[in-house]
Amino acid sequence: MLNPENNGHLEIDEAGRIKLPPELLARYNIAPGSKIRLSESADGLQIQSPTRLAKLYIEPTSKCNLDCVTCIRNDWDEPQGMMSEEVFNRVAEGLKAFTPAPSIFIGGFGEPLSHPGILNMVAKLKETGATVELITNGTLLTPEISQSLVDIGLDILWVSLDGSTPESYADIRLGAALPQVLKNLENFNTIVYHRYGQDTFHHLFVKTKTKLGIAFVAMKRNIKDLPAIINIGHKYHAHQFMVTNVLPYTKEMTGETLYYRALVENEYRHASLPEIDTNATTYTPMYESLRNLYSNWSGFSTESNRNKCPFIVNGAGAISWSGDFSPCLPLMHNHTSYLGYLQNEERYSRQWIVGNIKEKSLSEIWNAPEHLAFRERVQKFDFAPCTSCGSCEMMAKNEEDCFGNTFPTCGGCLWAQGVIQCP
Secondary structure, eight states: OOOGGGTTOOEEOTTSOEEOOHHHHHHTTOOTTOOOEEEEETTEEEEEOTTOOOEEEEOSBSOOSOOOTTOGGGTOOSOOOBOOHHHHHHHHHHGGGSSSOOEEEEOSSSOGGGSTTHHHHHHHHHHTTOOEEEEEOSTTOOHHHHHHHHHHTOSEEEEEOOOSSHHHHHHHSTTOOHHHHHHHHHHHHHHHHHHHOTHHHHOTTOOOSOEEEEEEEEOTTTGGGHHHHHHHHHHTTOSEEEEEEOOOSSGGGGGGOOOHHHHHSOSSOEEEEOOOOOSTTTHHHHHHHHTTOEEEETTEEGGGGTTOOHHHHTTEEEEOTTSEEESSSTTSSOEEEEETTSTTEEEEEOOOOOEETTTSOHHHHHTOHHHHHHHHHHHHTOOOOTTTOOOSGGGGBSSBOTTSOBSSOOTTOSGGGTSSOOO
16 A cells, blocks of 8 residues: 555656655566556556566366356366366465465366365465455355355355346256255355354444355346345345356357447447436436446446456466466466357457466466566557457457457457456
8 A cells, every 4th residue: 555644645756757665666566677557547547567466366176066058168178177286385385475465366167165175275375364265156165164264264255146046046057056055155144143243244344354245147048137136145244246247158158148239339428427326216217328328437437447458457367277377367278259249259269378387486477578578468458359340350269360469369358348257
């Protein structure tokens, strides 16, 4: 944090240069002579450093106990596996080179609780001083596991809920039973209550250790369930909700997307809206207004999410179960997706592995020149607008684009358009 004594102000010298305090330079891994990016938005100027590891996604396994219709595994032909103790220990050891410790998100394209060593992983990661989050489908969240996660001090447990009734839930998460998941949430809720006391639930801003988050993948078949999902989250005292769109990994799922107009239309109509209550009085007029506009809510523009990679902006990286390091989750595995809003166009994304943790340290991989150069390139985001164009064959892969960019290109990435998001 900036020094509170100067109210967050920075000094500018006579030559117009911004003087950053030494503690900020150290925190954000900015060395003298290095480059930082200054970007302009509706909210003002933003300084971004591509060199700081602020968040690390760790994939304990690419295996899962479910067979969901939304899953990337429906199109995979690569081997799946569990992170070995050797790989994990290398990751944990590598985190010591970063001060402050980056936050950790345990998840990827598998079910973390299916890994037999997951509790030990969480405990070791907490020993680094990092904030640790974990996402689960909730089916394996036994009372014993919940108790252990709370005792260890897991900061946020994310549970994916894509349906509010047994029928709608089973329609998406094949092989799972909603009543059991809700029972598991109830047990978790009870354990948190007993661990932290009554004030945990009576005061919204009490700083408890283990909080609950609810993640929802929005599709045509389940969007009507969202209000009930929010109510379920309130019942079990969820502190955070995250809603994302579906990314079709199979052609059958292209009919489920909800973001055609958000990407292809509404490019030139804008409105700035104040903070406003959402209730029976405002619902209909606000819906009729928003359906034809890009909107600003009290100065925050939905357009500001365009052409910004959340992984690069937030200083993130990702390590797969095999120890491969990638700059983001979308580049962690080879996969095919379908841009359903562009006549069901197929797009093959080739993984980009900067290095493997078994061969190099986390610091060496993170600071590799080709990795830092890529992060700087993505910050500029001078890629072809594949997500709203789709007029040439180059969009079918992330190898190159019509602006002359070479692999990996990011113009077709829906994460960078604010359509798909991760906790």
